[in-house]
Amino acid sequence: MTSKPRTRVLTGITTTGTPHLGNYVGAIRPTVQASRDSQTDGFYFLADYHALIKCDEPARIQRSTLEIAASWIASGLDPEKVTFYRQSDIPEIPELTWLLTCVTGKGLLNRAHAYKATVDKNNAAGHDPDSDVTAGLFMYPVLMGADILMFKAHKVPVGRDQIQHIEMARDMASSFNHLYGAHFVLPEAVIEESVALLPGLDGRKMSKSYDNTIPLFAPSATLKKQIAGIVTDSKLPGEPKATEGSALFQIYQAFANDQETADFARAYAEGIGWGDAKQMLFERIDREVGPMREPYEALINNPAKLDKILLSGADKARQLATPFMRELRHAVGLRSLSFGATTEAPKALKTAAPSFKQYREKDGQFYFKLVDAQGQLILQSTGFASPKEAGQTIARLQTEGIDSLSDMGASLQALSPEKKLRLAQALSEIAHSQKTTQ
Numbered sequence: 093m094t095s096k097p098r099t100r101v102l103t104g105i106t107t108t109g110t111p112h113l114g115n116y117v118g119a120i121r122p123t124v125q126a127s128r129d130s131q132t133d134g135f136y137f138l139a140d141y142h143a144l145i146k147c148d149e150p151a152r153i154q155r156s157t158l159e160i161a162a163s164w165i166a167s168g169l170d171p172e173k174v175t176f177y178r179q180s181d182i183p184e185i186p187e188l189t190w191l192l193t194c195v196t197g198k199g200l201l202n203r204a205h206a207y208k209a210t211v212d213k214n215n216a217a218g219h220d221p222d223s224d225v226t227a228g229l230f231m232y233p234v235l236m237g238a239d240i241l242m243f244k245a246h247k248v249p250v251g252r253d254q255i256q257h258i259e260m261a262r263d264m265a266s267s268f269n270h271l272y273g274a275h276f277v278l279p280e281a282v283i284e285e286s287v288a289l290l291p292g293l294d295g296r297k298m299s300k301s302y303d304n305t306i307p308l309f310a311p312s313a314t315l316k317k318q319i320a321g322i323v324t325d326s327k328l329p330g331e332p333k334a335t336e337g338s339a340l341f342q343i344y345q346a347f348a349n350d351q352e353t354a355d356f357a358r359a360y361a362e363g364i365g366w367g368d369a370k371q372m373l374f375e376r377i378d379r380e381v382g383p384m385r386e387p388y389e390a391l392i393n394n395p396a397k398l399d400k401i402l403l404s405g406a407d408k409a410r411q412l413a414t415p416f417m418r419e420l421r422h423a424v425g426l427r428s429l430s431f432g433a434t435t436e437a438p439k440a441l442k443t444a445a446p447s448f449k450q451y452r453e454k455d456g457q458f459y460f461k462l463v464d465a466q467g468q469l470i471l472q473s474t475g476f477a478s479p480k481e482a483g484q485t486i487a488r489l490q491t492e493g494i495d496s497l498s499d500m501g502a503s504l505q506a507l508s509p510e511k512k513l514r515l516a517q518a519l520s521e522i523a524h525s526q527k528t529t530q
């Protein structure tokens with residue numbers, strides 16, 4: 093009956109440009125593959141709130157959202173199997189962003205690479221350090237933290253340049269959990285070594301910001317022309333070529349299997365001419381991308397269909413986001429004034445937190461229960477062989493929250509949604525009372 097919980101994998105693409113081979117290899121293709129694995133629970137989205145940070149052209153953001161959504165689906169993402177949505181269709185995201193903002197040190201954000209790079213550039217140019225820095229750029233990691241923490245993602249596949257943001261999301265989650273109880277899951281970055289470094293036309297990382305990208309769904313002839321523009325050295329046909337540091341080779345590798353890559357390396361060693369090598373790369377990419385061009389065009393020409401797909405994805409996502417946001421609002425004190433109704437001062441309230449009681453039964457086993465301030469039972473454990481095991485389970489509940497229940501004793505699992513909410517609230521009250529009595 094109890095199936096192992098699936099690993100939740102979440103990632104987003106910022107909607108500021110036309111999807112390129114780097115997006116495909118780094119984000120689109122791996123997520124499509126992962127979505128076919130029944131052990132993963134995929135959350136994939138169009139990060140259009142993030143787009144506003146870099147782009148003030150409404151038509152471009154709209155077009156990019158359309159193109160990226162179409163690319164994802166044309167590449168094989170099945171919106172029925174995953175949760176596929178547009179960030180701005182989830183109003184809980186900006187709401188959570190604010191809660192996280194209030195537990196995030198300004199100093200932490202000062203250290204974010206994207207913000208720091210702009211400040212460094214300004215300093216180098218003798219400008220005011222904050223010139224052209226919007227508060228949006230500064231807050232970028234918090235919005236990204238909300239994307240990730242909202243859906244309790246375990247794994248976040250990203251490019252190397254985004255690792256710092258995942259670490260910041262962990263920081264935010266820990267600060268919040270420490271203050272208000274264990275509500276958030278701490279996410280981990282996943283870097284696919286082979287694809288993290290897809291180079292662009294000039295050999296630097298393929299990126300919109302370097303203007304060195306190769307569009308994913310350009311017509312075949314354009315793709316060929318673009319590939320012809322990849323920088324190489326000036327070695328002549330017949331001269332052996334180095335695969336190391338060759339952008340052409342690295343891009344080929346990202347599309348080829350091991351055998352094809354080995355063959356291509358041999359061709360390099362045997363002195364293949366650059367023109368022929370580029371032709372091979374073109375054919376390899378075209379073989380993979382070619383069959384997806386038609387479905388892509390069909391989707392691009394049917395924006396209403398994409399809107400519908402995205403809205404139904406948002407519906408699915410909000411089935412989690414809406415109750416979770418309710419729980420979080422409650423935890424921080426944005427809640428009904430009649431909750432825990434009492435005329436006493438807050439200090440007295442704090443001492444009336446729920447508490448864990450440990451005890452031994454006649455069967456010789458060790459148990460615990462969680463009771464509220466009035467002695468009402470919130471949670472009853474199964475028996476443990478030793479007091480230590482019971483204590484460890486309590487500790488896990490307090491640090492990992494109710495998600496840790498999934499692999500605890502059977503009686504803990506069968507909780508109704510209301511009981512779970514009550515439990516989450518109780519844990520948050522305990523954490524809060526511990527904090528305020530320290």
Ligand code: TRP
Nearest residue numbers: 102103104105106139142236239
């Ligand atoms: N910042 C990411 C990028 O530019 C996009 C993104 C936004 C994202 N929110 C996210 C990626 C959450 C992973 C998880 O590449």
